[in-house]
Amino acid sequence: xxxxxxxxxxxxxxxxxxxxxxxxxxxxxxxxxxxxxxxxxxxxxxxxxxxxxxxxxxxxxxxxxxxxxxxxxxxxxxxxxxxxxxxxxxxxxxxxxxxxxxxxxxxxxxxxxxxxxxxxxxxxxxxxxxxxxxxxxxxxxxxxxxxxxxxxxxxxxxxxxxxxxxxxxxxxxxxxxxxxxxxxxxxxxxxxxxxxxxxxxxxxxxxxxxxxxxxxxxxxxxxxxxxxxxxxxxxxxxxxxxxxxxxxxxxxxxxxxxxxxxxxxxxxxxxxxxxxxxxxxxxxxxxxxxxxxxxxxxxxxxxxxxxxxxxxxxxxxxxx
Numbered sequence: 001x002x003x004x005x006x007x008x009x010x011x012x013x014x015x016x017x018x019x020x021x022x023x024x025x026x027x028x029x030x031x032x033x034x035x036x037x038x039x040x041x042x043x044x045x046x047x048x049x050x051x052x053x054x055x056x057x058x059x060x061x062x063x064x065x066x067x068x069x070x071x072x073x074x075x076x077x078x079x080x081x082x083x084x085x086x087x088x089x090x091x092x093x094x095x096x097x098x099x100x101x102x103x104x105x106x107x108x109x110x111x112x113x114x115x116x117x118x119x120x121x122x123x124x125x126x127x128x129x130x131x132x133x134x135x136x137x138x139x140x141x142x143x144x145x146x147x148x149x150x151x152x153x154x155x156x157x158x159x160x161x162x163x164x165x166x167x168x169x170x171x172x173x174x175x176x177x178x179x180x181x182x183x184x185x186x187x188x189x190x191x192x193x194x195x196x197x198x199x200x201x202x203x204x205x206x207x208x209x210x211x212x213x214x215x216x217x218x219x220x221x222x223x224x225x226x227x228x229x230x231x232x233x234x235x236x237x238x239x240x241x242x243x244x245x246x247x248x249x250x251x252x253x254x255x256x257x258x259x260x261x262x263x264x265x266x267x268x269x270x271x272x273x274x275x276x277x278x279x280x281x282x283x284x285x286x287x288x289x290x291x292x293x294x295x296x297x298x299x300x301x302x303x304x305x306x307x308x309x310x311x312x313x314x315x316x317x318x319x320x
Contacts, residue, residue, distance in 0.1 A: 006212050008254060013204035016250045021242060025280045028249035031256045032281040041306070042096065042259055042284040042314040044129070045089035049117065050076040050101035050110075056133075056168045058156075059232040060193060060225055076101065079116055086121045093313045094287055096127040098152065104169070105134040115146040122147045129189055129219075134169065134177045140184035150219060151181040152189040158205035161198045165233075182215060191221035191261070194247055195239035203247050211254040219284065220251055220258045224265025241273045245280055252281025259284040271305055278309065 016024065032038060054061065086097045099117060106114065114130060122128045129150035130143070143151065156162065159171045181188055190213075192206045210217060224244055227234045251260050261284035262277055269277075287302060306312070 004216065004257065005254070006214065006216075008208050008211050010201065010204050010208050013208050013250065013254070014201065016253060017200055017204055017246055021246070024246060024249045025276065028252040028281045029279055032252055032283065035257050036283050037314075039309075039311050040283065040314045041278065041311050042261075043094045043287045044096040044098055044261070044284065045085075045092070045094040046098040046100060046286050047077075047082065047085050047089075048102070049082060049099045049114070050103065054102035054104065054133075056104055056166065058168075059165045060196060060228070061231065076110065076113060079113070079120060082117045083120050083124070086124055086126060089287075090124060090126055092287065094126065095314060096129055096150070097121050098129040098131070098150075098286075100131045100152075101133070103133040105136075106132045106139065108139070111139055111142060115142060118143065118146045118148050122149070131189075134173055135180050137180045137183065140177075140180040140186065144184040144186050148186055150187045150189045152219075152221070153177045153181065154191050154193070154221065154223075155206060155209055156192050157196060157198050158202035159209065160205065161196075161202040165196055178213065178217075182213075187218040188213075188215070189219035189221065190217040191219075191223065191251075191263070193223040193225055193264070194244055195225035195236070195265075196233055197236050200243070203243075204250075207247070207251055207254055210251075216255045216258050218258060219261060220255055221261040221263040221284075222248055222251060222282070223263040224269070226264050226267075238268075241269065244269075245273065245276045248277045248282050249280035261285060271308070274305065275309055278311065283314075 082099065089097050099114070101114070103110070114132065118128045118130065127149040128147070129152055130148060131152035135151070140151070153174060155171070155174055157165060162171045178188055178190055190210060194203060210220060224239060225233060227236065248260060260282045262274065262282045263286055266274065266285070
């Protein structure tokens with residue numbers, strides 16, 4: 001039951017999605033208990049270190065220069081501002097500090113500054129994660145040498161639906177970056193976004209792509225689309241909450257040893273939905289009132305929810 005597989009067929013994944021809801025989440029919860037403490041959740045905080053003016057045309061993104069969202073372009077944050085934000089995140093219980101920059105790919109000069117951030121934040125006893133767009137192989141090696149723990153690069157959706165959402169980089173570009181990260185010895189953080197108008201088969205294909213990588217991502221963020229005014233996906237029909245929970249459960253079954261993270265979209269989820277996601281195998285979340293440019297429940301709200309559920313934040317695994 002605890003076998004790690006990299007050879008899922010899409011038909012097998014669809015069979016999981018089609019299970020009766022109670023059977024699906026029960027199976028997922030059993031696997032979750034076999035691999036993790038069931039009442040612990042890993043806490044991450046996400047900071048936008050460079051906001052806006054991204055040349056990509058991602059239909060969901062407020063930071064795309066192509067989408068008229070009114071977002072002001074900002075310069076790369078100074079090191080001291082990042083250190084201050086990381087210290088606050090740690091004080092609030094985060095064990096991982098994620099830094100995101102709105103780039104298609106970083107220049108070597110920009111990467112120098114990000115490496116300084118990684119070094120400082122990791123020295124504070126926090127796990128580090130960055131999302132900077134596409135990487136070259138040598139850039140991934142430099143990040144590894146700096147001590148980077150995780151690199152986030154989402155596949156977003158299925159290969160078939162991908163072109164409906166993004167045209168400025170290919171699906172293979174994303175796969176290549178993940179391989180560079182893996183080859184460098186950095187943990188992979190890769191997931192997707194639900195509720196962009198995709199079908200259940202697209203969701204199955206996304207999870208198939210992730211689980212059939214040579215090695216499962218250590219972290220799998222599952223995002224519920226946050227609709228932003230001025231983006232092409234604003235006004236699209238919302239994904240049913242039970243379908244979101246099903247996707248979390250299927251991800252847990254297919255990638256039993258990966259952290260499955262509740263990411264964007266929690267502000268529009270009620271407590272009951274989030275509780276079922278935790279039961280179905282989600283054991284990581286973003287903490288803090290901002291996710292790059294979109295809202296997130298504040299720390300006090302999450303502490304109340306944790307208290308109701310008897311959930312404790314996972315302890316730090318990196319020492320300063």
